[in-house]
Amino acid sequence: MPKVTFLPSNKQIDFEDQENLLKAAMDAGVHINASCGGAGVCNKCRIFIEQGEVKGEELPDGGWKACNTVPVTDVVIRVPVESEMDRKALARPLASKAVSWIKIHGESLDLKTEPVVTKELIDLPEPSLHDNISDLGRIRREVGQSFHLDVDSQVLYRLPYALREGNWQVTASIMETARSDHKRLVRVQPGNETRANYAVCVDIGTTTVSAQLVDLRDQKVLYESSNYNPQVSFGEDVISRMEFSRKVDGLDILKDKIIECLNQLIEELVKGANASKQDISFISIAANTVMTHFLLGLETKFLRAQPYIPVANQFPPVRASEIGCDLPEHVRIFLAPCVASYVGGDIVAGVVGVGLNHHPELTLFIDIGTNGEIVLGNQDWMACAACSAGPAFEGGGIKFGMRATVGAVEVVHIHPVTFEPMALTIGGKKAKGICGSGIISLLAGLFMTGVLDRQGKFRRDLDTKRVRQGSEGWEYVVVEKEATSIGQDIVFTEADVENLIRAKGAMFAGYLTLLESVGMAIEDLERVILAGNFGSYLDLDQAIIIGLLPDIPRDRFFFAGNSSLTGARAAAISWPKFQEMKHVSQMMTHFDLSDNPRFMDHYVSCLFLPHTDLSLFPTVKEALKA
């Protein structure tokens, strides 16, 4: 792979899978002005080739557009600078990333296969006058010696035919119960059908529904698919959906929508895996408390209002067909247990998915989603809370916030002297808005370059057109109109900053409150696990700079991806993991922060960048000094 050297900073990088030299510069820690996100329209990212060969877009007045040029050989590139100040400023730190938890500690993927429904091949002696026990008795005699075998009454209708069609060889689907000495016969198929024993695993998020088809023989994910939660049309967040559910038929509509979505995803899974719905033995679902209620069609009226009471936190297995899934009668849905109104089965599944409950280290598990749930603890105890952080870090409530799709500004570097941005979009397309990682990167950059003060206010006295008073107050122009696909300047406003400070403040106040409740402090944290989409792209330093994450050694951070889905899959592959989820949900001490005076105190202290008390953020304090 070609080696790229950037002058004057003399930083080097191997050009690997970056799309262009602009992205390579970002990865190398080199600032190049670029305000169109890399879409090739602003012409600001001019570079000069001093050695080697490139191909791409040469500018008429000399130089190349970094955003549209790739190296052919090793190259030496000069980034034009106007002053010595610039030169120094170009040395910006490399992004610090969390490492994959699953790659390092992924024990939940190293599971013994013992699903809740197993398929057993049974060869039975043919009945005779001297051995004429009932069909069911014959099966029980063969498999039910060491445990009590209950039976679904539905099985009895098929049973006599299955036995005789299979010439007394049948495949029995046997389901575990809460008691190891109690099982349940849920299906009998003629002949050997043991090869096909699949589970569907689902994470029902407020925004996205993700599903996998897992082969229970070898734990392989045969196919996966995801889609937006169609309930979004009736409310972006759980609160507005709960409001909607109170309308006539509202609850039914929400239930129908999610069932429809599940049905579609399952269709896709079986089609994609070239499987049959008949081969699905059960479904494992993790979802937050509200989503779980909607899935079952349970009332959320009392969950919505103080004191926030769910109908249930642990749910009995439900027949998929009974709630409207287009699946055979034997298929049951196993739902991850919830802890409280706003700490749901997704968190419990996540905790079990990453195996937090098997590690002695003090761990902070963070799911920065719409709500922001956190779990603090280890194998012996756990405390959890929902922080009501809101969806700011998903782009919600941010003027130009958007989801992380093509055209979203995903990373921004601010030039410390000129305050010009180096902004990259997803897919290198014209900018449409700013996604979560872009927002964090922008907020951190503006703060560290002094464009924003610790209260989150723009400095009014800067010599740059980027900071200006807009129609809604002071703002920073991230991408100028000409370089966007939306025909207007993409700006980042003081109101946006305020929302983000409140959001990160709620999260951090949550950490502090839980830590304090067990007499511990930030520095005691041995591990921080980031769940959700954030993990792999997040620049830890930036997230710490803005006070969203605690300022502890970066090697204590891990990202776990969709740990809720990981947990649902773990519970599908291993029934004991499902039992663990129950155990975890019961061992978790829930702190209701909405009513907690200590939380309110911490929250107020957190409404600064990064925090009122800078000693909590030693590396940020150090960097600010420099």
Add this chain to the structure above:
Amino acid sequence: MPKVTFLPSNKQIDFEDQENLLKAAMDAGVHINASCGGAGVCNKCRIFIEQGEVKGEELPDGGWKACNTVPVTDVVIRVPVESEMDRKALARPLASKAVSWIKIHGESLDLKTEPVVTKELIDLPEPSLHDNISDLGRIRREVGQSFHLDVDSQVLYRLPYALREGNWQVTASIMETARSDHKRLVRVQPGNETRANYAVCVDIGTTTVSAQLVDLRDQKVLYESSNYNPQVSFGEDVISRMEFSRKVDGLDILKDKIIECLNQLIEELVKGANASKQDISFISIAANTVMTHFLLGLETKFLRAQPYIPVANQFPPVRASEIGCDLPEHVRIFLAPCVASYVGGDIVAGVVGVGLNHHPELTLFIDIGTNGEIVLGNQDWMACAACSAGPAFEGGGIKFGMRATVGAVEVVHIHPVTFEPMALTIGGKKAKGICGSGIISLLAGLFMTGVLDRQGKFRRDLDTKRVRQGSEGWEYVVVEKEATSIGQDIVFTEADVENLIRAKGAMFAGYLTLLESVGMAIEDLERVILAGNFGSYLDLDQAIIIGLLPDIPRDRFFFAGNSSLTGARAAAISWPKFQEMKHVSQMMTHFDLSDNPRFMDHYVSCLFLPHTDLSLFPTVKEALKA
């Protein structure tokens, strides 16, 4: 009460609830010729009043019609006799009756009330921010401390409303499971609904369905009702119904019919008891194997043909609404377990109903119904068999056989010299036919008076018009045309006798086969319990004379009535009794007599009156000598 003295035999009786002097004579062991059954049309039952006062029908040529006369004061009555022979013959033995098992050993009625569904009144603390566990969790915390409490998913829909409507006082219906440390919440009602906890108990017989509504607080039967099994239209016996079930929709029709019947009976029960269907907590049903299959809509094709395999002998609790009963969703049906194709839940319920499994005495339990099932054993072991006796003793296959309703000849005494009958009908109405007890009484009388020989053939040389050659062979005229309501002579044919001998032979061969299988003999029997309708009216001596019952001391006989219904009720009142039924069904060794060579040997020996080997019937042998 008036004292009645009959001359010349000088027998005395207190006139109690007999309808007339003819019935009083029958009870006193006095023969009075009477061939119209007591309907007042044959004018043969003339008596003379020697002392005291009577009222009734005086005959123009002197004397009174016994069948239509009652005493006003103490009376002395002379029965006209034609010869000294007659005089001696009038001393006929009194009927020997079995005593009520329930009255003497009725422990199953002395049950601790612990039904499978209990209603518990729960007062819950109102939730607050500091106590905001889920609604279900709140209930579990209150009642589920000492056991694992599962929950019907249906309960969750009503739960939040019930709690709040009841202002945090609710009535929880909690169902037992096979494990004492595992229960299930099946219903939650607002407020105190504990007063209404009813069970429906049902015996589904091939011919009759009997139901009771039981108050589970005090074990009282609030109302009872019964009806013919409407499946009768599709076949008199289980075999013909199984044949019918193989037709298109046959099984569905049979299922629908019995469900319809259940629905009607339940309507009658709640109406009669002024109760509500909402107050029914569950249903306990005892039925034979075929009826149980039809109720659930299970295939009987393989039960019908060798080697006679039921789908199941133990059935999971089924939701009543799921199989079509018009009842709330929480109501489950608990079915008595069966033993084999022709030894069903009715027998198992009967055995538990009489408590056979709690007595050390060697007991023979006999249910002479359509099929004839027997159980031999005690608290330690049990053997059972179906005898394929057929319905002869219910009147089936008997030319003038009929059910025990008004107009049925229910008892007959044969004059040993004139061979004239003294026949009484139910309700004293003109005769329509002969019911079971009449058939036994007739067969025994004809045999003991020598009208029938030991092979069951009529003596052709008797000086009586009563015995004659009819269109279908030799026969005995029980009631002459003029005295019947059907316009023809009611006769008892040699073919009838043959059928009866085969039926009683099958029963007795069954007793012998089971006894032999455990190395025991007739005289070892310590108790005989007669189940079904037979018991209370049966003249034991007569049943022994014809070889239907074993010739052992009469005080060893008991009748138990509808023990199947008794058992279903016991299981409703006491969940442990239901567990006992399971245990009993599993401890019973079933003998398939259809394939048993010893049974065939015994059967052939039983095709005599009372048996080839008279030494098996010492009292009959003695009486025949006399």
